[in-house]
Amino acid sequence: MIRSLLVANRGEIAVRIIRACKELGIRTVAVYSEADRQALHVKMADQAICIGPPPSKDSYLNISNIISAALHARADAIHPGVGFLSENAEFARQVQLAGLVWVGPDPQAIEMLGDKVSAKANAKKYGVPCTPGLEGAVTNIEKTVEAVRDMGLPVIIKASAGGGGKGMRVVRKVEDLADNIRIASSEAEKSFGDGTVFIEKYLENAAHVELQMIGDKQGNVIYLGERDCSVQRNHQKLVEESPSPLVTPEIRRRMGEDAVRLFKGIGYFGAGTIEFLFKDGQYYFMEVNSRIQVEHPVTEMITNVDLIKEMIRVANGEPLSVKQEDIRFDGYAMEIRINATAPGTVKYYLPPSGFKVRVDSFLYTGYKVPPTYDSMVAKVIIGAPTRAEGINKMLSVLSEFELDGVPTNLESQKKIINTSIFRKGGFGTNVLDAIMKEIG
């Protein structure tokens, strides 16, 4: 039974997790770097422990300091949040070795899914449609070039250990392939300490559609609808919505059943997201994020399921509180990420509120946004009966959002969702270029 939980994270996700714990009557322990002494998660937690200097690698990525802090504070469990150590199987193992509950999937599942080649092999095994591509990792460049010539171009080279676009290269001419494999491999080696790459057909301007999943240790797995995150800048999501204008109830059901089969097959428990490329009514397995995601409130808004509470429940060994047949997708939800474009001190802050309005943030008047970490300072989430009403609602809610002292992308986000391209919906991940042209 978790009575005390350490949140190994900062920012809005740490605040989110602390809120869920408070509601559950769980004592919270925050950790913070020297740059975050005045952070909201530090103020909100029952206890807070400094774990290092500002750089993440010495604080929020410092496994030993975090676990020592948890042990000292007599925490029963650690929730890793998003980013930082949330998909680090070694951290999950160390947490468990220290006798603490890891609020997340089994470290083995994290590890397997972290390797894209093995993740894809499992997706295939359990009948989830995958992007056509060459079987397994690239071992022999010459043979690979021949195989690609047969399969046809364009192709995409991906790092097996990859993420965030690193080690990823699109190749349109077969004569460029060999060089690009070498470059991608060396990029992957540098970024992830693993040069393994593999090759898939490149789907031009596919949509990014992901499915929220959660499973328990009793073997129940459910899907909670998709999120369309096609509006991206350099692989960074800017806008997330559900349902996707591209996904019909029939496709959602098939996608969900495929995903449940995979998750049950690999014995997955906890929250996770399966990402698909979506094109011409077809979906293709991309990867699994074996953690909660930044955009989880979108799903919470349409399903009314508190995902963070469910994660803690599952970590506790309890079954999910909801069954697949209980899940209703109620209308439309959208999340807008508000990113600081420069550090600064918050001089005035008034977040919007109201019917089906939610703001997840760590801002407060007087807070100094440090230059050290992720630029996201707030997530604004709305719910509405339809997408058209949702867009109008978001515009109206964003126009209420008041923040002085820290420059953000708020105005640009308003422009993006107000374009005819966005309003029309049903676009791929190249859409931002077109949107930017419309904005001019």
Add this chain to the structure above:
Amino acid sequence: MIRSLLVANRGEIAVRIIRACKELGIRTVAVYSEADRQALHVKMADQAICIGPPPSKDSYLNISNIISAALHARADAIHPGVGFLSENAEFARQVQLAGLVWVGPDPQAIEMLGDKVSAKANAKKYGVPCTPGLEGAVTNIEKTVEAVRDMGLPVIIKASAGGGGKGMRVVRKVEDLADNIRIASSEAEKSFGDGTVFIEKYLENAAHVELQMIGDKQGNVIYLGERDCSVQRNHQKLVEESPSPLVTPEIRRRMGEDAVRLFKGIGYFGAGTIEFLFKDGQYYFMEVNSRIQVEHPVTEMITNVDLIKEMIRVANGEPLSVKQEDIRFDGYAMEIRINATAPGTVKYYLPPSGFKVRVDSFLYTGYKVPPTYDSMVAKVIIGAPTRAEGINKMLSVLSEFELDGVPTNLESQKKIINTSIFRKGGFGTNVLDAIMKEIG
């Protein structure tokens, strides 16, 4: 088609209505007294017009100034909010005479329901259970005393035009009756310009359970579940929740069907609330508030229906966007009213947010709460799967609510909902006395 709407109100309800309008693309016109020049509703509206000095009677109750402002600003409609002129049939008529749309029920319905004797007669006519009592108003005191002697005591004397406890007296001994009738009548004459009183059996410590209703001009009427508002101080509601711990699904259905019959019978459209006394599993008609209510967000939280938008839709002549069979009561919701206990200037304000958390307020850092109007400065609303989880959630959310510079009842509200009496649920309107004893 309403394209521009004047909000004849202030405070959080004005902000709420402006938000709904913005989402609907309706231009908003605020009115304000000289005390409200810096008010949030003034800042948020597209246009704002000063309608008088601080006293309500010269500004927010000044029919001529409000309608002149609406006409000048080319508003198509007026939404009266709660309190002030919201149940004033004369105002509604003047609005219509000026060629404007009145966002509310027909003035005749307001008038009929404003008279408690005729409201009760109609409730009886349409088969809604009423508190046993003497038929009609008191005309002959001697005959009344005899009738009460037959019926039995205690009884309650009520003013037909009453509200807020004025002209209301409980009588436990028959020899006190005649005097009390005279006093109640003269109190009612002074307060409402109408000395008519009537007599009902007094239900000791009954619960206050009310049902949210809405109808359209096509004759559709639906009920959206009840709210239990039994925690009151001097007839002022402090905490509102839904569902009521006293109401079973079967009772809710019967209550709803009775209410729909009455509303259809009198041709009611727009939002309205039917208030019941509830005791020993029985409900008794008390009165109808022919307007939206302060606590409407409780219903919005469990039904996901935006009541203010529905009101505007109905005023526009459109049918309701939902049918009775679409209405699902999703878990539990609670509202806590935060009242200022003294005027002051907001030095620091950080409202909570998060999953199923809503704060309807007009506060902002730097705002000077005037001493002139209602003391309520914020409503905190939460949703949760169960009442027990909801109480914990509300406590956790309130502990996040930060407001410096204006003293409030926040700590007292936390104590109230944290008592064993409140947690147990199922109490009547005398509960606050017992709670206060428990708090000590």
Add this chain to the structure above:
Amino acid sequence: MDTKDIVAILEKFNATGLAEMKFREGSVELHVKRHPDTVYAAAPVVHSAPALVPASAGAQSAPSAPAPAVTSATGEIITSPIVGTVYRTPAPDAPPFVEEGKVVKKGETLCIIEAMKVMNELEAEFDCEIIRVLADNQAFVEYGTPLFEVRRK
């Protein structure tokens, strides 16, 4: 108020040769003082901008003074006691009730303010001279909108 604001104020304060300055806005307080030896002279200049101005630009006129009459630099201001439309003349082709320079007696009509089709005559509450007419004919006026600047007689 951030550091560069404070630095700028110090600089300006010093340049003026003023003796002392106190500033307060909300919870911000600033107090600057010069040593008596180096005091020159002059009245302190206080500049305070409102933290937040209403978003509603639309029909709002200048911040209105309390009705019915307040003292301005040169005279008293008669403001509108109601919301409506000003008519300076009793009929479309008639001359205005009053012009600048005219002296009126208590009870004389200054203008009509129409509200909900009712013509409300605004009468002078005291004998006075009209210094300036501040609202145009047929102008919409809020409660408190300045109508006339007058000097009591």
Add this chain to the structure above:
Amino acid sequence: MDTKDIVAILEKFNATGLAEMKFREGSVELHVKRHPDTVYAAAPVVHSAPALVPASAGAQSAPSAPAPAVTSATGEIITSPIVGTVYRTPAPDAPPFVEEGKVVKKGETLCIIEAMKVMNELEAEFDCEIIRVLADNQAFVEYGTPLFEVRRK
């Protein structure tokens, strides 16, 4: 308001030759005063309270100084570079590695900090005298918790 803000204000204040300045915003207070006689000489008094202190009282020690060593009034502070438990002795019944007054050479062990069952020896980064021992044996230390006050030799 952080150190460089304060420094900027002090610099400007000093340059102006002003006598006194008080500033307050929220819980931040700054009061600077020049001694009347010794213009351009005295030490400014700076009082700055953190605007908001962490709600977490629990395991938090005093505000920690940046690691590994900062200058205090009398010496340098050696702070904990990791989160863990301090052991001042190599074994339960052994004497402490260092005591107040002891002079240690660069590389000598000052204490052990245990983290996740690993015993990390904290070595002196320079020759120094231990002026004060600031952390008790078996105390839990955060990153940055002061351990020793030392004077370089």
